[in-house]
Amino acid sequence: PSTNRNYDQKVNKKQKKLALYHAIAEMAANGKVLVVDSIEVSFRG
Numbered sequence: 001p002s003t004n005r006n007y008d009q010k011v012n013k014k015q016k017k018l019a020l021y022h023a024i025a026e027m028a029a030n031g032k033v034l035v036v037d038s039i040e041v042s043f044r045g
Contacts, residue, residue, distance in 0.1 A: 011019075027033050 024033065
């Protein structure tokens with residue numbers, strides 16, 4: 001028997017999207033989300 005086990009499970013796209021939405025909403029409710037309007041990056045070269 002192999003000691004390596006694969007615990008991957010398929011998750012529907014809609015369920016994954018909804019779970020991500022709820023996770024971000026909960027973080028926003030707790031003040032753990034930082035919203036950035038723009039980021040300036042300069043490259044030398």
